[in-house]
Amino acid sequence: MRFALNRLLLGFLLIGFASALLLFSDLNRRVVRSDLKRVAIFQLSTRPLLDESIAGVLDGLKAEGFVDGQEMKVEKFNAENDLATANTIARSIVDRDYSLVITASTPCMQIFAGVNEKGKVNHVFCAVTDPFGAGVGISRSDPLKHPKHLAGIGTFQPVEATFRIAKQMYPDLKRVGEAWNPAEACSEACTVKARAICKELGIQLLESNVDSSAAVRETVNSLASRGAQAIWIGGDNTVEIAVDAVIEAAAKANIPVFSNSPGNLGRGLLFGLGADYVEVGRIAGVLAGKILKGLDPASVPIQDVMPKRLALNLATLKRLRDPWRAPPDVLASAADLIDENGVAAKKQGAGAMPRAATGREYKVGLVYFGPDPGVDAGIRGLEDGLAKLGFVAGKNLQVNKAHAQGEIANIPQIIQNYDNSGLDLIVPLTTPCLTAALSGAKKTPLVFTVVYDPIAAGAGSTYEKHLPNVTGVGSFPPVEETMATVQRVVPGIKVLATLYNPSEANSVKVVMKAREVTKALGIRLEELSITNSSEAHQASQVMVSRGAQAFWITGDNTALQAFSSIAKVAQDNRLPLVNNDIDFLTQGALVSVGIGFYEAGLAAADPAARVLAGQSPGGIPMANVAVVKRGVNFAVARKIGYRIPPELVGSADVFAHLDDLLSRPARIAWVPLADREANRKALQALLEGLGAAGLKQGDDFRLLPLDRNTTLVPDLTIGFNLGSTSILEKGTAARLNMPAGADLPGEAGRSAIRAARLLAGGANAAGP
Numbered sequence: 001m002r003f004a005l006n007r008l009l010l011g012f013l014l015i016g017f018a019s020a021l022l023l024f025s026d027l028n029r030r031v032v033r034s035d036l037k038r039v040a041i042f043q044l045s046t047r048p049l050l051d052e053s054i055a056g057v058l059d060g061l062k063a064e065g066f067v068d069g070q071e072m073k074v075e076k077f078n079a080e081n082d083l084a085t086a087n088t089i090a091r092s093i094v095d096r097d098y099s100l101v102i103t104a105s106t107p108c109m110q111i112f113a114g115v116n117e118k119g120k121v122n123h124v125f126c127a128v129t130d131p132f133g134a135g136v137g138i139s140r141s142d143p144l145k146h147p148k149h150l151a152g153i154g155t156f157q158p159v160e161a162t163f164r165i166a167k168q169m170y171p172d173l174k175r176v177g178e179a180w181n182p183a184e185a186c187s188e189a190c191t192v193k194a195r196a197i198c199k200e201l202g203i204q205l206l207e208s209n210v211d212s213s214a215a216v217r218e219t220v221n222s223l224a225s226r227g228a229q230a231i232w233i234g235g236d237n238t239v240e241i242a243v244d245a246v247i248e249a250a251a252k253a254n255i256p257v258f259s260n261s262p263g264n265l266g267r268g269l270l271f272g273l274g275a276d277y278v279e280v281g282r283i284a285g286v287l288a289g290k291i292l293k294g295l296d297p298a299s300v301p302i303q304d305v306m307p308k309r310l311a312l313n314l315a316t317l318k319r320l321r322d323p324w325r326a327p328p329d330v331l332a333s334a335a336d337l338i339d340e341n342g343v344a345a346k347k348q349g350a351g352a353m354p355r356a357a358t359g360r361e362y363k364v365g366l367v368y369f370g371p372d373p374g375v376d377a378g379i380r381g382l383e384d385g386l387a388k389l390g391f392v393a394g395k396n397l398q399v400n401k402a403h404a405q406g407e408i409a410n411i412p413q414i415i416q417n418y419d420n421s422g423l424d425l426i427v428p429l430t431t432p433c434l435t436a437a438l439s440g441a442k443k444t445p446l447v448f449t450v451v452y453d454p455i456a457a458g459a460g461s462t463y464e465k466h467l468p469n470v471t472g473v474g475s476f477p478p479v480e481e482t483m484a485t486v487q488r489v490v491p492g493i494k495v496l497a498t499l500y501n502p503s504e505a506n507s508v509k510v511v512m513k514a515r516e517v518t519k520a521l522g523i524r525l526e527e528l529s530i531t532n533s534s535e536a537h538q539a540s541q542v543m544v545s546r547g548a549q550a551f552w553i554t555g556d557n558t559a560l561q562a563f564s565s566i567a568k569v570a571q572d573n574r575l576p577l578v579n580n581d582i583d584f585l586t587q588g589a590l591v592s593v594g595i596g597f598y599e600a601g602l603a604a605a606d607p608a609a610r611v612l613a614g615q616s617p618g619g620i621p622m623a624n625v626a627v628v629k630r631g632v633n634f635a636v637a638r639k640i641g642y643r644i645p646p647e648l649v650g651s652a653d654v655f656a657h658l659d660d661l662l663s664r665p666a667r668i669a670w671v672p673l674a675d676r677e678a679n680r681k682a683l684q685a686l687l688e689g690l691g692a693a694g695l696k697q698g699d700d701f702r703l704l705p706l707d708r709n710t711t712l713v714p715d716l717t718i719g720f721n722l723g724s725t726s727i728l729e730k731g732t733a734a735r736l737n738m739p740a741g742a743d744l745p746g747e748a749g750r751s752a753i754r755a756a757r758l759l760a761g762g763a764n765a766a767g768p
Contacts, residue, residue: 036070036071036072036073037066037071037072037073037099037100037292038072038073038075038096038097038098038099039061039066039072039073039074039075039098039099039100039101039102039288039292040074040075040076040077040093040096040098040100040101040102041054041057041074041075041076041077041101041102041103041104042076042077042078042079042086042089042090042093042101042102042103042104042108042112043076043077043078043079043103043104043105043108043127044078044079044081044086044104044105044107044108044237045078045079045080045081045105045237045241046078046080047240047241047243047261047263048261048263048264048277049127049235049240049261049263049274049277050104050105050127050277051263052263052277052278052281053104053126053127053277053278053280053281053284054076054104054281055278055281056277056278056279056280056281056282056283056284056285057102057104057126057281057282057284057285057288058074058281058285059278059281059282059285060281060282060283060284060285060286060287060288060289061285061286061288061289061292062285063282063285063286063289064285064286064288064289064290064292064293065289066289066292072099072292077089077093079108081213081237081238081241083107083111086107086108086111087111087115090108090111090112090114090115090116091115093112093121094112094115094116094120094121098121099121099122099292100121100122100123100124100288100291100292101116101121101122101123101124102123102124102125102126102284102285102288103123103124103125103126104125104126104127104281105127105128105237106127106128106129106130106131106134106184106185106186106237107184107237108125109123109125109128109131109134109136109152110134110135110136110185113134113136113137113147113150114136116149117147119147119148119149119150121149122149122150122151122291122297123149123150123151123152123297124151124152124284124287124288124291124297125150125151125152125153125284126152126153126155126280126281126283126284127155127277127280127281128152128153128154128155128186129154129155129156129157129186129187129189129190129235130154130156130185130186130189131152131154131302132154132302133185133188133189134185134186135185136150137150138150138302143301143302143303144298144299144301144302146298146302148296148297148298149297149298150297151287151291151297151300151302152284152287152302153280153283153284153287153302153303153304153305154302154303154304154305155275155277155280155304155305155306156189156304156306157190157193157234157235157260157274157275157306158260158273158274158306158308159190159193159194159197159234159260160193160196160197161273161308162232162258162259162260162273163176163194163197163198163201163203163232164197164201165258165271165273165310165330166230166232166258166271167201167203168327168329168330169270169271169324169325169326169327169330170229170230170322170323170324170325172322173201173203173229173230174202174203174204174229175203175204175206175226175227175228175229176198176203176204176205176206176228176229176230176231176232177206177207177208177220177223177224177226177228177230177231177232178191178194178205178206178207178208178223178231178232178233178234179208179209179210179216179219179220179223179231179233179236179239179246180207180208180209180210180234180236180238180239181209181210181211181236181237181238181239182209183211184236184237184238186235186236186237187234187235187236187237187238187239190234190235190236190260191205191207191234194232194234206223206226206227206228208222208223210238210239211238212238213238213239213241213242213245214242216238216239216242216245216246217242217245217246217248217249220245220246220249220250221249221252221253224249224250224252224253224255228253228255229255229322230250230255230256230257230258230270231246231249231250231255231256231257231258232257232258232259233246233257233258233259233260233261234259234260235260235261235274240261240264243259243261243264243267244267244268247267247268247269248268251268251319253321254319254320254321255320255321255322256269256270256316256320256324257269257270258270258271258272258273259271259272259273259274260272260273260274261274262274262309262310262311262335262336263277263311265311265312265313265336265338266313266338268313268316269311269313269316270312270313270316270317270320270324271310271311271312271313271330271334272310272311273308273309273310273311274308274309275305275306275307275308275309276307276308276309276335279307280305280307283305287300309335309336310330310333310334310335310336311334311335311336311337312326312330312331312334312336312337312338313337313338314326314337314338314339314340315338315339315340315342317340318340328626328627328628329599329627331625332599332603332625332626332627337623355389355390355613356389356390356391356396356397356609356612356613357613360396361396361397361398362391362396362397362398362424362425362612363397363398363400363421363422363423363424363425364397364398364399364400364423364424364425364426364427364608364612365400365401365402365418365421365423365425365426365427365444366379366382366399366400366401366402366427366429367401367402367403367404367411367414367415367418367426367427367428367429367433367437368401368403368404368428368429368430368433368450369403369404369406369408369411369429369430369432369433369557369561370403370404370405370406370557370560370561371403372557372560372561372563372583372584373581373583373584373586373587374450374555374560374581374583374584374595374597375403375429375430375450375597376583377583377596377597377598377601378429378449378450378597378598378600378601378604379401379429379601380598380601381449381597381598381599381600381601381602381603381604381605382427382449382601382602382604382605382608383399383601384601384602384605385601385602385603385604385605385606385608385609386605386608386609388605389605389606389609390609391608391609391612400418400421400423402414402417402418404432404433406532406533406557406558406561407532408432408436408501408503408504411432411433411436412436412440415428415433415436415437415440415441416440418441418444419440419441419442419443419444420443423444424444424445424611424612425444425445425446425447425608425611425612426441426444426445426446426447427446427447427448427449427604427608428446428448428451429448429449429450429451430450430451430506430557431451431452431453431456431457431504431505431506431507431557432503432504432557433448434446434448434451434454434457434459434472435457435458435505437470438457438458438459438467438470441469444469445469445470445611445616445617446469446470446471446472446617447470447471447472447604447607447608447611447617448470448471448472448473448474448604449472449473449475449597449600449601449603449604450475450597450600450601451472451473451474451475451506452474452475452476452477452506452509452510452555453474453476453505453506453509453510454466454472454474454622455474456505456506456508456509457505457506458505459472459622460622463621463622463623463624464621464622466618466621466622467618468616468617468618469617469618470617471607471611471617471618471620471621471622472604472607472622472623473600473601473603473604473607473622473623473624473625474622474623474624474625475595475597475600475624475625475626476510476624476626477510477554477555477580477594477595477626478580478593478594478595478626478628479510479513479514479517480517481593481628482514482552482578482580482593482594483514483517483518483521483523485578485591485593485630485648486523486550486552486578487521487523488645488647488648489550489576489578489590489591489644489645489648490549490550490576493523493549493550494522494523494524494549495523495524495526495546495547495548495549496518496523496524496525496526496548496549496550496551496552497526497528497540497543497544497546497548497550497551497552498511498514498525498526498527498528498551498552498553498554499527499528499529499530499536499539499540499543499553499556499559499566500527500529500530500554500556500558500559501529501530501531501532501556501557501558501559502529503531504556504557504558506555506556506557507554507555507556507559510554510555510580511525511527511554514552514554526543526546526547526548528542528543530558530559530562531558532558533558533559533561533562533565534562535562536558536559536561536562536565536566537562537565537566537568537569540565540566540569540570541569544569544573544575548575549575550575550576550577550578551566551570551575551576551577551578552577552578552579552580553566553577553578553579553580553589554579554580555580555581555594555595560581560584563579563584563587563588564587564588566588567587567588567589567636568588570588570640571588571636571639571640574640574641574642575640576590576591576640576642577589577590577636578590578591578592578593579591579592579594580592580593580594580595581594581595581597582594582595582596582629582630582631582653582654583597585631585632585633585654585656585694586633586656586657586694588633588636589631589633589636590632590633590636590637590640590642590644591630591631591632591633591644591648592629592630592631592632592633592654593628593630594628594629594631595626595627595628595629596627596628596629599625599627600625600626600627603623603625607620607623629653629654630648630651630652630653630654631652631653631654631655631656631694632644632648632649632652632654632655632656632760633656633657634655634656634657634658634659634660634661634760635656635657635660636656636657637660637661638660638661646761649757649760649761650757652756652757652760653693653753654693654694655693655694655695655700655756655759655760656694657700658694658695658700658701658756658759658760659699659700661760661761662715665698665699665700665701665702666700666701666702666715666716666759667701667702667704667712667713667714667715667716668701668702668703668704668714668715668716668717668718668755668759669703669704669714669716669717669718670683670686670703670704670718670719671717671718671719672719678745681745682745682747682748683748684745685745685748685749685752686718686748686749686751686752686755688749688752689748689749689750689751689752689753689755690752690755690756692752693752693753693756694756695756695759701759715734715759716734716735716736716755716758716759717734717735717736718735718736718751718755719736719737734758734759736751736754736755736758
């Protein structure tokens with residue numbers, strides 16, 4: 001009995017000791033946890049835009065050294081679109097001891113700012129369209145004038161750009177319907193923008209107000225019955241909650257829905273152009289982290305941040321009653337793409353944004369057939385795109401370049417050397433290099449660009465089903481458009497000459513397509529094979545003897561290495577030369593209908609960055625990015641005594657040697673704005689746009705001084721909202737009157753191509 005009592009007493013002692021130990025241990029943990037920063041994250045509802053923003057916020061906080069459960073304790077609140085609940089949550093947050101509150105959405109910012117008017121807790125906001133018009137004390141004219149405890153970023157939706165894309169996809173678009181809640185300040189701000197851009201584009205904006213998500217479906221049905229050809233959702237929270245109802249109602253009327261929320265792409269949108277909200281959240285999270293470290297919110301200016309993201313769903317085109325289409329430049333700029341079959345063909349979603357590891361140098365080997373302007377443009381695009389993704393040449397990226405000197409036989413050795421050099425990635429540019437890399441690279445992943453047809457090169461059977469060590473961007477040329485242009489250049493043409501190397505898979509594929517097209521047009525395609533560039537000059541002369549009326553050179557690498565020789569034969573015989581590579585326009589082509597390889601290289605940066613960041617190429621679908629550009633060369637036209645048809649000039653994007661057309665540089669008069677800084681930025685954007693159109697300041701054009709005493713008559717006067725009293729209006733050959741707006745540099749940049757066409761005197765030169 002005594003023994004039993006002793007055992008019982010010992011048990012109690014052990015239990016007490018263990019309890020004390022646990023209590024001490026827990027006390028120790030509680031002491032540590034009391035030092036954590038307590039952060040409240042408050043969002044209005046569950047939807048992609050806000051969820052992505054919150055994910056970005058956490059990434060930004062982590063970048064500043066704050067991880068949930070380690071340096072901070074995060075508590076999340078969601079009102080699920082109930083404003084009464086949102087008010088209750090806001091009051092509850094203010095009454096508790098938080099180090100910082102982060103709100104996502106305009107209503108959450110407004111509600112919390114109202115209950116936190118005395119600044120009991122610091123407040124960072126994001127996913128807000130127009131904080132300046134939200135009524136929380138933020139000055140539009142002075143970004144530093146705001147409540148001292150409030151900081152954040154605005155993200156005004158790209159309303160104008162959204163409607164411009166819609167008009168591109170359906171030029172006959174006349175009526176767009178919009179359901180919106182007038183109680184939402186963000187929605188009203190977007191609607192004001194929409195009214196203005198619709199007026200500019202000749203679109204009637206059919207508006208209908210809603211006060212709840214339940215009313216949205218019926219409202220969209222009403223808009224469709226009123227003749228809406230499409231429905232636009234402009235970031236209205238009430239409507240966004242009912243996005244499925246919007247899409248279903250529009251589908252019944254066989255009209256598309258486009259939006260400023262790209263995160264809803266998979267639900268049936270035609271396209272969404274809005275912010276990359278993960279990046280928006282990340283920026284806000286970094287700011288929040290700095291405030292947790294002691295940054296005074298009062299010292300932070302409120303800024304507008306818009307990292308654009310376009311999502312495009314080609315599968316919706318099948319069911320539309322009107323002929324909507326996706327132009328090449330829209331396709332090229334899509335960050336998220338669902339193809340015609342409903343498959344995610346390209347995924348560059350921000351949530352999986354590739355990032356360079358800190359402190360690491362990446363090594364990339366570029367291999368190409370030989371030096372040429374197209375490859376140079378592709379490399380520039382690739383390097384620019386990688387730099388935007390954090391992989392910067394000369395800093396954390398080592399770029400090695402090697403070419404085969406125009407000889408296919410030299411390529412395998414370059415590939416083998418690269419494959420044994422411990423590179424992180426090999427980038428084959430041009431089809432022969434891709435073909436060699438597919439068989440020669442055993443250890444190193446491949447991402448290609450400046451390639452016509454990766455399928456013909458052997459990379460895979462489809463863009464989704466390809467070899468496991470390769471992905472990239474193909475760019476098939478516009479053969480049908482090229483041959484239609486040839487007919488406009490030489491009306492009634494019967495014989496068209498081309499040279500190519502049959503050892504190049506890309507050339508064989510394009511020539512096969514050209515045979516079909518020319519046969520249907522009644523044109524005889526005279527073909528002559530060459531095996532190296534030294535044969536091109538003599539082969540061109542042979543083509544002249546066979547009665548060629550024009551030359552066409554596609555992206556055959558062997559022919560491109562001898563492009564100047566082919567151009568000389570064409571010019572000596574006063575024959576036009578049409579090609580498929582816009583970057584060779586200045587090398588002797590009369591007209592180019594070709595691929596902008598800068599854009600192809602830029603598009604290849606995304607899969608290249610993903611592979612560098614550790615993703616397997618096999619899981620990244622190949623893509624086709626063919627941004628078609630048209631160019632004319634007035635110097636060649638003068639040499640062969642040819643007048644380029646006005647309709648070709650009027651549709652051109654690039655102009656070589658405009659001074660040869662006018663026998664002098666064109667005179668441009670720029671009417672300055674009153675705002676000097678805005679004027680400087682707008683003028684710089686215009687000059688950059690003219691440069692992108694091939695015009696060189698000093699050679700092709702000169703800015704005319706604004707002098708009332710000048711005797712020179714400008715060929716073109718450019719300004720914003722030019723009035724009849726413009727001092728240079730009298731006597732000017734043409735005027736380009738750009739509408740004034742918030743985005744003056746953007747408007748000036750977009751107007752550059754219209755200016756170039758006006759200077760060149762093409763039909764319909766102002767263009768769309």
